[in-house]
Amino acid sequence: MIIEAEKIKDFSNKCFTKLGMPENEAEIITEALMEADLREIHSHGFMRLPIYVERMQKGLIETKANISYETDNGALALMDAGYSSGQVAGYLAMEKAIEKAEESGVGLVAVKNSNHFGITAFYSLMAAKKDMIGIVLSNVVPLMPAIGGAEKVIGNNPISIAAPTRTEFPIVADMAMSNTSFGKVLYAKEKREAIPEGWGVNAKGLPTTKPDEVINGGFLSSVGGPKGFGLALMIEILTGVLTGGAFSKMIPSMYDVNQKQSISHFMLAIDIKKLIPLELYYENINQLVSFIKNSKKAQGVSEIYLPGEIEFLKEKRNKEKGIHIEEDTLASLNKMAEQLGLSGLAPSEVTRL
Ligand SMILES: NC(=O)c1ccc[n+]([C@@H]2O[C@H](COP(=O)([O-])OP(=O)(O)OC[C@H]3O[C@@H](n4cnc5c(N)ncnc54)[C@H](O)[C@@H]3O)[C@@H](O)[C@H]2O)c1
Structure with a gap:
């Protein structure tokens, strides 16, 4: 079903403001959810609105930003999000990382005691819009076992790196460390569809194509086996461990509506022009884009895409x-x-934004 973008935007803002959220904060969450649905990452779009609202009603997510800084020196800051919305904390953290990068060349804002923040590209793209490279990490509830393990100990921790180009779009890699995100399994269940083989295993560790079996007691599989597990672990270190926040088994699911989540994020902005002239960067990256886009295609392939292009x-x-x-x-x-x-x-009916 198609919903007019303005209509769902207004609806989402009203839901959050009804709970007492200031309008500017409601707009940040709405924008992040909208960006996900526009990019057809429906697993992280308005589908998540009801659980955010329920968590706010239960006092598990603060309806007004409750943010403080434990450290704020030069290029570095440590934000205590105080259980504010993940989108609001993430947005403010990247905004601050960009300001720091403008001053120092790089800006890193590490965040603890936050919540699920939706699509990771929403924040890395903020840096790309300012002629910067953005690197964003987050930890999440453990969903994957260690290699050889049969218990969830590590999240499908997402990473996004965005790099500006002077083509129509920035290059943005945005991905979780599992073969797929848990949200996509939830979305397949919502659509009553089977999931592809390799996305997850059931409670016995056996491969399954049933979303319910992954959701109820099963596990997501890490992308690339030990390599994906290693990267997910390093993201856990750069988020939960480095911030002094929660990590691994300390983090409950966002669908457990009796506990606060304590998610940590890592927001890094690199101001390109502090390293090399911007013109040189854009000349180089556009040449790289051209090397890739114009490379020889495999049989039957009509187009080669860059990360974020689709x-x-x-x-x-x-x-x-x-x-x-x-x-x-x-x-x-x-x-x-x-x-x-x-x-x-x-x-x-179909309408324009
Ligand atoms: N907040 C959280 O806790 C959390 C946790 C996990 C995932 N997520 C989000 O879920 C979303 C989905 O993650 P995912 O791992 O399923 O991503 P995905 O598998 O859909 O895409 C991964 C990357 O591959 C690129 N890609 C896909 N097809 C391509 C092609 N043909 N050519 C070139 N590049 C291509 C995409 O542009 C993207 O950068 C992301 O936005 C992620 O940030 C969020």
């Missing part, structure tokens, strides 16, 4: 078309609206 093309199309929402997602959004005393959403 999502960019989808975003461009969906800004015209509207946001695609699954029937079950719309039902849960409308159920939540009713509880909040707000009007529900109805699918609309």
Whole structure:
């Protein structure tokens, strides 16, 4: 179903402000959810709105930013997000990292006591828009076992690196350390579809294509086996361990509505022009883009894409078309609206943003 972008934006803002969230903070979460759905990363779009609202109603996510800095020296800062929304904490942390990079060449803001922050590219792209390279990491609830293990000890911790180009779109790698994200398994369940082989295993460690078996007692599989596990572990160190926050088995699921989450993030901005002239950087990166885009294609392939390009093309199309929402997602959004005393959403004709 297609929902007019302006309509869902307004709906989302109203849900958060109804809970007492300041308008500018509600707009940050809405923008992050919108960006995910526009890029067709539906697993991290408006589908997550009801769980954020429920967690706010239960006092597990602060409805007003409750942020303080334990360290704020030169290029470095350590933010205590005080259980604020992950999107608000993440946005403010990257904003500060960019300011620091403008001063010092690099800016690193490490964040503890935050919440699930949605798509990682939302924050790395903030740096790319300022002629900077953005590197963003986060830890999450453990979803994968160690290599040879049969117990969840490490998250499918996401990483995103965004680099500006002078082509139509920046290059942005945005990925989790599992073969897929847990959100995509949830989304497959929502769509009542099987998941591809290799995405996860059941509680006995056996491969499965049933989303329910991964969600209920099973595990996601790490991308590239030990290599993915190693990277996920290093992200855990650069987030939960480096901030003095929670890590690994200390982090409960966002769907456990009895406990606070304590997620940590790592927001790094590198100001390119402090290292080399911007013109040289853009000349080089555009040449790199050309090497890749114009490289010899495998048989049957009509186009070679760069990381983030497919999502960019989808975003461009969906800004015209509207946001695609699954029937079950719309039902849960409308159920939540009713509880909040707000009007529900109805699918609309195709409209422009
Ligand atoms: N907040 C969290 O806790 C959390 C946890 C896990 C994942 N996530 C988010 O979930 C989203 C999905 O993660 P994922 O690992 O499933 O990503 P994915 O597998 O959909 O994409 C991974 C990367 O591969 C690139 N890519 C895909 N097809 C390509 C092609 N044909 N050619 C070139 N590049 C291509 C994409 O542009 C992207 O950069 C991400 O936005 C991630 O940040 C968030």
